[in-house]
Amino acid sequence: MSAGVGVDLENLWIRFGDFVAVRDANVNIKGGDFFSFLGPSGCGKTTILRAVSGFLEPSEGNILIGGKNMKGVGPNKRPTALIFQNLALFPLMKVWENIAFSMEIKGASAGERRKRADELLEMIALEGQGDKLPSELSGGQRQRVAIARALCAEPHVLLLDEPLSALDLKLRQHMRTELREIQKRVGITFIYITHDQGEALTMSDSIAVMRAGVIDQIGDGKTIYNDPATPFAASFVGENNVFRGKVKQVSGDRVLVQSNRSGELLARVSTANVGKMKEGDSAMIFIRPEAFELARTGTEGDHYVSARVVNEEFEGNVFNIFMEGDGGKEIKVSLPNHGQSFDSHKGETMTLRYDVRNAVAMPAGVLATE
Amino acid sequence: MPRFLKDFLNRNGTGPGLVMLGLVLFWTVGLIILPQLSMLDFSFRPNLPPPEMGGPKDVYTLENYKYLVYGPEGGSQAYNAVDLMVFFRTLVAAVCVTVFNLVLCYPIAYYLGQTKGNHIRVLALMLIIPYWINEILRAFALRIIFGETGVLNTILTGAGLFDTPFDFIRNDYALYAGLGYAYILLMIFPIYNVIESLDHNQIEAARDLGAPWWRIHWRVVIPYAKPGISSGCTMVFMLSAGALAAPQILGGPSSLWFTQLIYQQFNDSSDWPQGAAYAVVLLVTCVLLVLGAMRLFKVNMGDIGK
The missing domain is CATH 3.40.50.300 (P-loop containing nucleotide triphosphate hydrolases)
Incomplete structure (x- = not known):
């Protein structure tokens, strides 16, 4: 050959x-x-x-x-x-x-x-x-x-x-x-x-x-x-939750974003965009459904999001939980199946935590529409 | 009732189904088979004046067929060389017209079938519109082009290519051109129909695998288009072998077409049995030739209908 x-x-x-x-x-x-x-x-x-x-x-x-x-x-x-x-x-x-x-x-x-x-x-x-x-x-x-x-x-x-x-x-x-x-x-x-x-x-x-x-x-x-380079790549490849907002503070590859509906969020600037974000810019933060985990209710900080459970979808290996954050912001969370169910928590507000390394920030841009 | 008949009636409803069947039967039996059988019957009878028909002299005979081969009894020649020559020349010429037409029409059909765009409709229309004109007028138009003082000769002598006008009609060029032109559509459309359904990716795949254009045609397009090619060739061959108008108008004075002989016997000599015998010989020979060619090129009867 x-x-x-x-x-x-x-x-x-x-x-x-x-x-x-x-x-x-x-x-x-x-x-x-x-x-x-x-x-x-x-x-x-x-x-x-x-x-x-x-x-x-x-x-x-x-x-x-x-x-x-x-x-x-x-x-x-x-x-x-x-x-x-x-x-x-x-x-x-x-x-x-x-x-x-x-x-x-x-x-x-x-x-x-x-x-x-x-x-x-x-x-x-x-x-x-x-x-x-x-x-x-x-x-x-x-x-x-x-x-x-x-x-x-x-x-x-x-x-x-x-x-x-x-x-x-x-x-x-x-x-x-x-x-x-x-x-x-x-x-x-x-x-x-x-x-x-x-x-x-x-x-x-x-x-x-x-x-x-x-x-x-x-x-x-x-x-x-x-480590997607653009909002399109982030939203086209795999599923992603997008949070829009304005850059509040940049330090190295960390950026603090004042999100429109979910408070202040801390994220990592994606490698391709390091140095390209400055205060006041429109920004997008992408957090994958599987990057969230449940935290104690009421915990607050720059890597927490609180949202209300709307629906649950059982996929076998994971539960997909559809949540609604402040202002109707839809958030999808995938949690591994440990035999629990979230059905009984419908309507409750829960707090989600994420690792800052898994929250990718970049300048706002076009998303994949699908 | 056989199964296919039952299915047919179920599919179309009994009433409409029967009407369709009846029409097709009337068409094939009433308009084709019965008249042909009557011609066959004629061809085996002597030419008698009407009063003697059905009389004692009206017996089956092979006289009319013998005439084609041996000529009039007591004639000077051993064989009917003139008629036989005309017969074979007609067949050979019809084969030539068919091949010529195929060579001419295949590229056109391929282009029409594999190119996309509105101009294809325009081209197809331009091919069809001339056929609104009567066949005889078209033949005369070709006479104007090919005549001794015709358009072509004026151009050719004017351009200095020929010193004296060339007699296209006496040399049968006009006849072949006329016959070829008369049946172009019958060649183009069956081939076009098939090639249109050929997935263009197959042509590209062959090219991608390294095939030059002629091999793509030889191995991919032509095998696929074979049903269309054979149905086009069959029609053109049958129709040119049986053509009458074009040979009458465009044929040279000395070159007869076999159909003209048949016509003369029916019309000029009022010898229906003789004419019928010639017609039967032409028909049977043509059918055998077509079947032989189909066998040679491994075409099924079912493909012709595609």
Whole structure:
């Protein structure tokens, strides 16, 4: 198998008429990485993928694959292979012919092709299914055939355009693990497009969060989740409670915010925004539902919030408690299931405590609307 | 009652279902099968004046078929070389027209089918509108273009490409152009129909896997479009082999089309049995050729209806 090579996007702009689909993207993807572009539909992530695969010429900027500029190189000449959202298997070719299509183009004999196809079929655990038509396979099997077909071309970079979105939940979760394993085995660079933060977090070495053509943040899953750079990244990846207010005091990476409805809150300035917040600025603080814990009622301070229990949702491993703070501020809290229930506390006011390290502050901005 | 019939009636209601069935039966049996059978019957009878029809002389005979092969009894030649030549030339020419049409129409159909946008409607409309004009007028229009003092010759001699006008009509160019043009839509639309439903991602997938454009067509688009191609080819072949107006108007004086012979026998010689025999031979040969071609290209009868 060919080793993975790096992919670099340099000042990449893609416009369709007046519409800017991708705005000044700069990304360095390391060879052999599993890299995800994560964002809502229409954010430009598929456009980037099409540009990398060569179906679309960037309006400005460069795409480098393995250090080589791909300007003017057609999709059939690039060391990339693309897995389409709908897989796009050839319905009239047998499974093995589908897999070995790239070898057919290079003029390999039927025997060679069959042999290679069988090897790949074994790798994707579909031995002996080569003579079937794609329509005779299940969704998950077709998925794997599409991967095998792409790998057969021995690409240096595999591009995947939301390949799991057509599968049902169980299969999707299973395929996550499988994709990750295949990627480790073949060692090539994977670039993965998804709007599903779960997929991105579980599989990726690195994630780029995109919004409206702009890359908001690039980092590994933990960084994106724990230390978001923008309000959009904070609210799009995972669930978050947002508290709006004005900066009252800054000291180092700690900031005290006079929140609109929940009193004074102390928070940590997210790494990307250290030094960018000053007194009087509008600010947002993000606290994840699982970052709260119950405190003794009546305790007060700059890392406490009090709220009234409105509703409880039992999710098995956690209780989701929906609370209402001062002025109708909605707060969601997730507490691990220790066998207790909060049903009897409906209507009661409780005090929530958080660790300041888990409250992330940044200048106010656009949230993900979902 | 067979199951499919019951399902059909259940689906459409008994009343409407029966009406539809009746109409289709009337169409196929009353308007196609029975008249053809009567032609078949004619073709095996001698040409008799009306009073003698049904009389003792009215017996089944192979005379009319023999005539096509051997010519008039006591004739100077061993075979009916003229008619046979016309027959084979018609078939070969019809095959050529079909292939030419396919080569011409496949790219158009592909473009129409795989391109999005309003201009596609305009293009389709521009293809259809000329067919509002009567077939005979269209043929005469081509005569004006291809005639000795026609548009094409004026341009070509004017541009200095030819010293003397080229006789497109005597050399049958006009005829082939006319036949090709007459059935363009019947080739384009079946292919367009199929290609329109081809997922564009498949073309991109093939390209992404390294395929050059011709191989994408060879391995992905053409196999997918095969039902459309075969139904277009069948129609164009059948209709050009059976065409009458275009050969009458655009054919050179010496080059007859087989349908013209049939026409002459029915009309000029009032020899219906002879004409019927020629028509039956043409029909059967064409059907056999189509079936043979379908076999060769592994097309099912069901695909033709797609």
